[in-house]
Amino acid sequence: MNLKAIHYATGEPVSICMEQGVIKSIEPVKSENRDTSELAIVAPGLVDLQINGYAGHDFNQVPYPDKMVGEVIRKLWQEGVTSCFPTVITNSDQAIQEALESIALACRQDPVADHGIAGIHLEGPFISPNDGARGAHNCDYVRPPNWELFNRWQEASGGRIRIITLSPEWPNSAQFISKCTENGVTVSIGHTSATPEQIAEAVEAGARMSTHLGNGAHLMMPRHPNYIWEQLAQDRLWSCVIADGFHLPDQVLKVVFKVKGAQAMLVSDAVSLSGLPAGTYTSHIGGSVVLTPEGKLHLADNENLLAGSAQMLLRGIEHVTNRNLAELADAWDMASVRTSRFMKLPTAAGLTPGAPADLVLFRREGSRIRLERTFKSGKQVFLREET
Template sequence: MTVSIGHTAATAEQIKEAVASGARMSTHFGNGAHLMLPRHPNYLWEQLAQDELYSCLIADGFHLPDQVLKVVLKVKGEKAMLVSDAVYLSGMPPGEYTTHIGGRVVLTPQGRLHLAEQEKILAGSAQMLLWGIEQLAGRGIASLADAWDMASVRPAGFMRLPAAAGLSAGAPADIALFRRDGGKLRIERTCKAGEIVYRDDSGKGDR
């Protein structure tokens, strides 16, 4: 069981107490926060200051500005991870949809998902982790290798899973083969325990 701090209004003292009691992560760091906060202390500074806390970041280009992503990566280093916050509308064409939680939402051609009646309020994300990797690498916030690790071996290590060993000898053969096409990443093959479970048969990945 993992205790994570997310969408919180906790005081700095409460966050310190939570970490001392075993909290290990910040979910959706920087999101679900008040529009106005005390300059300091506040719950964002305190979560960054707690060395024991990992930070999960939604790097879809809409939830957090580049400046925040850069600061968190500099402060947290290997303890920065990616999370998608993707809802079931991921992969759908742009348009207006009705959801069972947020009511009417709009998915823009740019890939941003927001409430229909309040454009400034996001309704989750419509992008998967690959998009977040592309954003971090494409904007120069992280190298492609680091961005990929943030979505793969780092979370696996946090959860103490064998996949944390990556490509080392004896590790599970959980592998993704992709091609870089400009700023986009195209998955060509994925393997689980050495067996191909996905293959791009569109012809776009043919050599």
Template sequence: MILKALHYRTGEPVEIEVEAGRIARIASAEADRAERDALPYAAPGLVDLQINGFAGHDFNRSPIPPELPGTVARELRREGVTAFYPTVITNAPAAIASQVAAIAEACEQDTDAAACIAGIHLEGPFISPEDGARGAHALEFVRAPDWELFCRWQEAAGGRIAILTLSPEWEGSGAFIRRLTDSGVTVSIGHTAATAEQIEEAVASGARMSTHFGNGAHLTLPRHPNYLWEQLAQDELYSCLIADGFHLPDQVLKVVLKAKGEKAMLVSDAVYLSGMPPGEYTTHIGGRVVLTPQGRLHLAEQERMLAGSAQMLLWGIEQMTARGIASLADAWDMASVRPAGFMRLPAAAGLSAGAPADIALFRRGDGKLRIEQLCKAGKVVYRDEAGAGE
């Protein structure tokens, strides 16, 4: 298979030859003005480190139906996602075990789930019990780090828990983080009320990431020091950002990019209402919520309170580009090759010879990005028939 498209970084026409699931060759191509205008862009498939659900399918409702993980993997194709980390949040120990086991079982039984689920992200329950920092996580299930309990969950998950979000404010967090890191789990700091010293110790012990930086935080903080400044100051920490236009103001996004550079990444942190039409919904976590036509999800009784993210990575890329915070190429990298490289996935090679042929062909128009075709391991897994021929 040979794909002809505009390279997302240069805007120049290229030919991408795909063989045996990998990019065999990528080279410049000739194209006159009319042909160039008709070509889509080619970019690496998107990699989402944090997805709670999509299109009405929820990874945090028990029991998880056997078909759900594979269904989500297939639904995400229209969003350009070729790899993702289903996210299970704070819950009762038995519920967490059931949820991660169901995801693992799906990866054994469903080839689409196995191909696209790169690991499980466990967000909690070892987080801050404080209001604000805890976010929407249920206080009754928040608990101190427990290695034996985590090992039981990891066994239920078949070793697929790849990311653990925790707060290092608990006694013994440093030793716990070292054990996680030694076992191959990526530790991320989030939903925290930790002191600067505790965050410093966490990083020294192996923590590598900040979960949805700037969210899951108190409304008011000491001027300095505080846990946001400290996470920005820790050079080893990568920062994940929800760039949906609602969770973080532009000023914060700009500052994080200045501080972190290529260690800034985009996540959706999407809840199961993402991909659903606007309207009022009743959820098992936030109660009555409203998804506005503008894409904002808030509590029905408190319009100022967000009820999670309802937008995907494509939306975040659009926001970063439209607001002049990042170029299209850099914003796309923040949602593709950077998270892939961070998690040491082969897709980190992007559009280069020898890389997995996880390729998104997309078009731009009216500030929107639309996936025209998606390849996973060289196989066309999605084609936008409605937009074909435009």
């Protein structure tokens, strides 16, 4: 298959040849006497490191409906997401195990799920028990790191747990982090009340990422030092942020982007209500919640308290570009090439010959990004139908 489009990073027209699931070649298109205004923009498929659910489907409510996992992956193609890390959060030992087993079973039975899931993100239960830092995670199930328990979960997942979010405030956290690192599991610091010294020790032990930095944090904390400043200052930590316009003010996003540079990444952290119409819903975590037409998800009795993220990566890219916090190419890379590079995925190569042909075509329409087509391994898996 051959595509002609505008390269998202260079702005130049290119011809992309895809063969047997990979990009065979990318050649410039001579534009003399040729109108390129009708061409869409081509970019790498998006890679979401943290997603709890989508379109009414929840990775944290067990048992899963039949074929749910593959259905989520298919729906994510409509959002340009070609690879993701389903996120299982703090819950009972048995519920976590059941969720992991269900994802593993789906990957064995459904090629769509297998190819779309790059790994599982286990967010908890080894996080801070403190209010504020714990976020919406159930305090009843928060516990200190347990290597034997983690190994049991990893076995249940078929070895698919690739990221674990924890707080290094627990005793012996460094030893647990070292074991995870030695076994190829990326350790991310999040939902933490750790001291700067504990964070530094965690980084030395192998922690390499910050989970939704600036969220899952106390409303008030010491001016300095504190765990946000320390994570920003740790050169070996990559920072994930939710850039939906509700979770972090622009000033914070700007500082993270400037400090972290090529180590800044976007995640959706979307919950199951993402992709649904505006309205009032009942959440198993937040109770009665409201999804506004603007895309903000908040508790029904307090609009100032968020009930999770209901926006996808495209919304984050729109926000940071519309607010002049990043250029389009840089913002897109934060949600695709950088996340792939960080997790050492083949898609880290982006738009280069030999890379997997996970691509999207889109157009800018004012402040919005309109996705038109999605390709997974060279196969068109989404085509927007004109109304």
